[in-house]
Amino acid sequence: MKKWIMPLLIIFVSATTSAQSIKNGKKDGKFETMDIVESAIECTDCFDWELIGICFWLKCKLFSCSVETSMRVRHFIPDLVVSSYTYQSEWEDTKDWNHNPSGAIGQTESIRDQATALDFKSVDIISHPALPIYNALGGEEYFCESMLDIPMMPHFLSSHDPSWSEPGIEQLYPQSILGWPRFRTGTGSWMGLLEGSWAPLYPRCGWGAHPYDPINAAVAAHRAAEIVTRNAQPHIYMPLTGNCDNRCWKPGAVNVNNGTDNRFQMLVPWVEDSTRILNGSAAWANGKNRTRESYMWTLWRRYSCCEKKGQAFLFKIDFKS
Structure with a gap:
């Protein structure tokens, strides 16, 4: 390992022990950039490193x-921070980037954590501030680099995307007309299709009508993440472009009900020490309702890679899919 990487990691890990602990607990007050960095470093389960195979290279001399x-490995990297809110983002250093959120229409709260009427969520998607740490680690043999290089780069600010508040063309998509796919509340099996859903995926906009505010926020967050991880979508955004390098396989796009390559770690109102896809029982929202109606997640994305050992890559053998 490069000599400067370990001291860098020690500095950040030390900060997590000397500062107020935010791991797996409720975060009150301001949520700053260092809090986001700490939450990623502390979430070792989110990293989920695995040895999955062997790569073969052709190396030629004179x-x-x-x-x-070389060993083929895979693990998750915290690529993006996703904020979903009615009035203002909880991320103190970026809360003014997304102007004039529309708020809710006829929104009221109840003691049962339920909201009524139609709700609108603004969404920010910004590259994770801890990217330099993970990309430095990715320069070593058994770790991967992200396809993203610049931390705190805005990829989606909903106030700049007219289609986020007025879906327009997406209302004419077959998926919008049929109301499919949907965020399942079931177990993921075909029987789960009979158990209802949070909301339809399309049209991908900020409007929602679920009685639980955290679920409306989660649906909006996932919709925006689906947009930015794809190219040529009918929205105004900066797609994720770039390559992790010539020994790396990038994660696929975010897909509803599928967490193979993309999983969310909640940051606000609770900093969790695990990741999940955004669907499931409505009981997930219990205790997460906020008067300020603001929520945040880190989007962890799974990369696989192997160290370059020759001039030409030949093939790979995987131990597991």
Whole structure:
């Protein structure tokens, strides 16, 4: 490992022990950039490192060639921070980037954590401030680099996207007309299709009508994440472009009810020490309702890679899918 990487990691880990602990607990007051960095470093389960196979390379010298091997690994990297809110983001350093959120229409709260009428959520998606740490780690043999290089780069600010408040063309999509796919409340099996859902995925906009405010926020967060992880969508945004390098396989786009490559770690109102996809029983929202109606997640994305050991990549053998 490069000599400067370990001291850098020690500094940030030390900050997590000397500062107020925010792991797996409720976060009150301001949520600052260092809090987001700490929440990623502390979430070792979110990283989920695995050895999954072997890569084979052709290495040639002046008069001979040989086949070299390297380990193929995979793990998650905190690529993005997703904020979903009615009035203002909880991220103190970026809360003024998304102007004039529309708020809710006829929104009222109850003691049962339920809201009524039609709700609108603004969404920010910004590259994670801890990216330099994970990309430095990715320069080593058994770790991957993100396809993103610049921390705190805005990829989606809903106030700049007219289609977020007025869906327009997406209302004509077959998915919007049929109301499918939907965020399942079931177990993921075909029987779960009979158990209802949080909301339809399309049209991908900020409007929602679920009685639980955290669920409206989660649906909006997922919709925006689906947009930015794809190219040529009918929205105004900065797609995720770039390559993690020539030994790396990038994660797929965010997909509803599928957490293979993309999983969310809640930051506000609770900092959780695990990740999940955004669907399931409505009981998930219990205790998460906020008077300020503001929520945040880190979007962890799974990369796989192997160290380059020669001039040409030949093939790979995976131990597991």
